[in-house]
Amino acid sequence: MKFRMIAGFAIFFIIYSLLVLYIGWNGWIWLDSAGSPMLPAPLYGAIVFILAFSYLLGRAKFRMPIFTIIGSYWFGILQYALLLLPPANLAGYILIETGLPSSKAIFWTGLFVLAAFSAIFVYGTFNAYSPVVRKYSITIPKQAGGRKKLKIAMASDMHFGNLSGIAHLRRLVEKANGIKPDIILLPGDIIEDDPEPFIRKKMGEVIKELSAPLGVYGVLGNHEYYGRAIPEFVREMDKSGIQILQDEVVEIDESFFLAGRKDKTDKFRQKLNDLLATADPSMPIIMMDHQPAEVSIAAKNGVDLLLCGHTHRGQMAPNHYITRKLFEIDWGYLRKGDMHTIVSSGFGFWGPPLRLGSRSEIIEIDVMFAEEAEPDYNKNEGAIL
Template identity: 60%
Template sequence: MKPRIIMNFALIITLYSALTFYIGWNGWIWLHTAFGLQDKWIFGVILELISFSYIIGHFLKGIPFFKVIGAYWFGLLQYAILFLPLANLIALVLIYLNLPTTTIVKWVGAFVLAAFIVLFLYGSFNAYSPVVRKYSLAIPKNAGKLTKLRIAMASDMHFGRLSGISHARRLVREVNALKPDLILMPGDIIDDDPEPFIQKNFGDVMKDLSAPLGVFGVLGNHEYYGGGIPRYLTEMNRIGITILLDQVTNIADSFYLVGRKDKTDRDRMPIEDLLMNTEINLPIIMMDHQPAELKQAEKNHVDLLLSGHTHRGQMAPNHLITKRMFEVDWGYLKKNQLHTIVSSGFGFWGPPLRIGSRSEIIQIDVTFV
């Protein structure tokens, strides 16, 4: 391992440990003051175990408890970094005004805890209660016998431990209710490892997705992270979902459907090579998990580009980061002939929380003119 990588890793661990200590110190002061908790060493060991649960769960895959606890910890970590400095400042001001220190610690801590509870309840509702967002657009091309096309799109389900089987049933129910002609899933259908997806029989639920023109998907970065793509593809094939791997398919002699490998894949084809043999007089609809190559898609006559990946930051204010990373990190953008739609996703990564974003299914009504 290169020295620079070792130094960066050491820096990250040091910073992470410092943040964990800061959160733990605040928690200990409040618990000790409000409830008389005495054994700081037991508290410290439990905190360390929780803070590294996600990593532990990665190695102890047979014990999902650690991954679940670790996922919620990430949500707590982010908002503790935002809430606690403000709480500390308020407490210092009140102490400076000669108010009783014990009372201040108790009540400021209680307000912080209440804020976390409200935030987590609100975030959980947003995560598990999807909305249907509707877009209507026109593509000025002849699509054979088709004059209209309804697409149901869902991305970033991250099905596994926390985005569970009931959420999958919700997806099937909501998508089928739209009566789509075509169902598209632009990546991150599973959360890394395909084992929970297969073990919990997600496939038997998702095989009920129904559309006359078919159900198609592409790989997202998390399918690569899991390292089980062959097994995943076998399961998708079993349940009738076609995963396009840098492939172009002609749908009903009416339009091209293009599915790209994720940007994670070093061997993925450039758009111009992938579309080399397509006829530009037919509509071209493309799925690309990450909305990172809009200019190339526009240049190569793609009419509709569908992506996910960003989660719209998932937990505010992370959306400020995704807005800087991508030309469009959520919603709709038109560039000349190219219509781009980026979904915030149906599921979630890490904590089952959405603050400032909402789980969603996309309905796209296309008119060919």
């Protein structure tokens, strides 16, 4: 097993290094074609190396946030370089074959790639830092005490830390409170791994401004596990008035049950039927589960509304084609039997602050409760308003 892990890492390192070499080589020949003063090859190589491995350097023992930030942007550069450079190389080759001098062919195709990168980063940054509110309206055919309706504000995958910072957090507070929700729900990945940047920037003082009569609740996402500081994170959330549910079910206002699962990353999380054993199935059951990996299981166990995140809807196109294959629902609304499922593309981002084919969002859900069971209610409800 250990040998396989080492071999797998070695193969990955070799392939990754070859891809980095390919990108670096393209940059080198374009600079030459542009007539720019050439850096010494060792210095140019060192710059490319730092770019390519800065994310790992930022997570080393002596952490420096600047490397994490550079590395995050590098992921965006890497993805779109691998999408743009092969057709650019082909176009350059065709132009040279038609008689255009090689220096001009390389310069103009390279300039086109730079223009494409500029457009991607400007548009992607706007989508990442300009969240929208998406509205859903559903009906749960169960009595909820004396409550006839419930307004939920939901935001997932904030990834608060170095790049999803205090300004983006203030956007969350403003938009979530502006919905005037009865309850605010945060289905995981509230922070980006390590809670240290969140604490250092005193973001807890801002997030505590989230306000709803029935409270603010959250669950753990995979990134809270990656940070290996869950107790510290939970304490920080407690100080901010946010209750993190870890395989827990609470009754809210004698009207409905709210369940919060540990993330699927936790191999020891409770089975869903055991978790919901204390919930009265005659009352509405709303559940947060960070990853939409067990939608069918939730439907079979009497959950009425399942709220998830995690997928980011791929975050950067065309990654949404991958998430669409990985999950039964990777974004939006799905009716599964009598259960409503809503998966958010997330409020923040992982890696680069870029979104293409997705948008940072907050979810507003208007829930209507029926006085009596209505088994034949509209199967098409739940569409975005």
